Amino acid sequence: MLRLRPYKACDAKTIVSWCKDEISFRKWTSDRYESFPITEDDMNYKYLECNGDCSKEDNFYPMTAFDESGVVGHLIMRFTDEEKTTLRFGFVIVDDSKRGMGYGKEMLKLALKYAFEILKVKKVTLGVFENNMPAYYCYKSAGFKDVKLPEKIMCQVCGEMWSVLELEMVDEITK
Numbered sequence: 001m002l003r004l005r006p007y008k009a010c011d012a013k014t015i016v017s018w019c020k021d022e023i024s025f026r027k028w029t030s031d032r033y034e035s036f037p038i039t040e041d042d043m044n045y046k047y048l049e050c051n052g053d054c055s056k057e058d059n060f061y062p063m064t065a066f067d068e069s070g071v072v073g074h075l076i077m078r079f080t081d082e083e084k085t086t087l088r089f090g091f092v093i094v095d096d097s098k099r100g101m102g103y104g105k106e107m108l109k110l111a112l113k114y115a116f117e118i119l120k121v122k123k124v125t126l127g128v129f130e131n132n133m134p135a136y137y138c139y140k141s142a143g144f145k146d147v148k149l150p151e152k153i154m155c156q157v158c159g160e161m162w163s164v165l166e167l168e169m170v171d172e173i174t175k
Contacts, residue, residue, distance in 0.1 A: 002103065004110040007047060007062035007074065012040035014071040015064075018096045026157045027132045028093050047076075062091075063114075065107040072098055073107040077115060080125070087115050089126040092135065099134065108142035116171045123170050127153070130163040144169050 019025035022036040033042060047062045065073030075092040089111060094104045115121050126144065128136050144167035153164040 002065055002067050002072070002106045002110065004063050004065050004107065004114065007064045009040075009044045009048060011064045011071050011074065012043040012047075014095075015074045015093065016040060016043055018093055020096065022158060024096075027129055027135070028091060030129075030155060030157065032091075063111060065094075065103070065110065071095070072103050075107065075111055077111065077119075079121075084119070085122045087119060087121045087124050089124060092126070104135075104138040105142045108139065112142065112169060121171065123168055125166065125168045127164045127166050129155075129157075130165055136165060136167075139167050142169075 016038055019028055019037070025033075025036045025038075029038075032046075047060075059079045061077040063075055063077065064071055065075075073092075073094045076090045077087050078090065080086045080088050089108070092104070092108070094107065112124060115124050124144075125147075126139060128139060130136075147166040147168050149166055153166065154161050155164060156162075
């Protein structure tokens with residue numbers, strides 16, 4: 001049975017091991033880290049020491065998914081508005097040996113339940129690179145819907161321009 005809990009410093013060792021190459025690492029982190037690979041200390045500094053900016057108290061929630069075998073997934077949740085009605089998921093990743101087995105969808109469903117029932121948000125958003133179709137289809141299977149944007153969002157990653165797809169889920173009760 002999959003469960004979700006707040007991230008702990010000891011989780012970093014496992015999580016950073018899941019990206020074996022820079023392309024998969026950048027699909028996970030975009031440009032949020034300067035170099036590849038990252039260390040446990042790099043991850044813990046960004047998450048637990050607020051990357052030098054602890055001014056956004058109660059805004060950032062790194063989470064870890066685990067089952068009987070140990071840590072199997074990870075994501076962050078952060079508010080994007082002062083009213084705390086919109087939450088953004090990011091850094092969504094599943095153990096590379098367990099991908100395609102439903103762990104990602106189940107982890108997202110647990111995170112969505114937390115977002116809507118505990119944090120009482122009205123909307124959850126996320127972005128995914130267009131060249132990461134397995135992640136895109138995972139998000140769609142968890143219930144996220146495509147957002148039509150006025151223009152394409154592009155990011156320069158690994159010397160290439162990558163297109164970003166935006167998705168969201170709106171709480172049907174508060175809609």
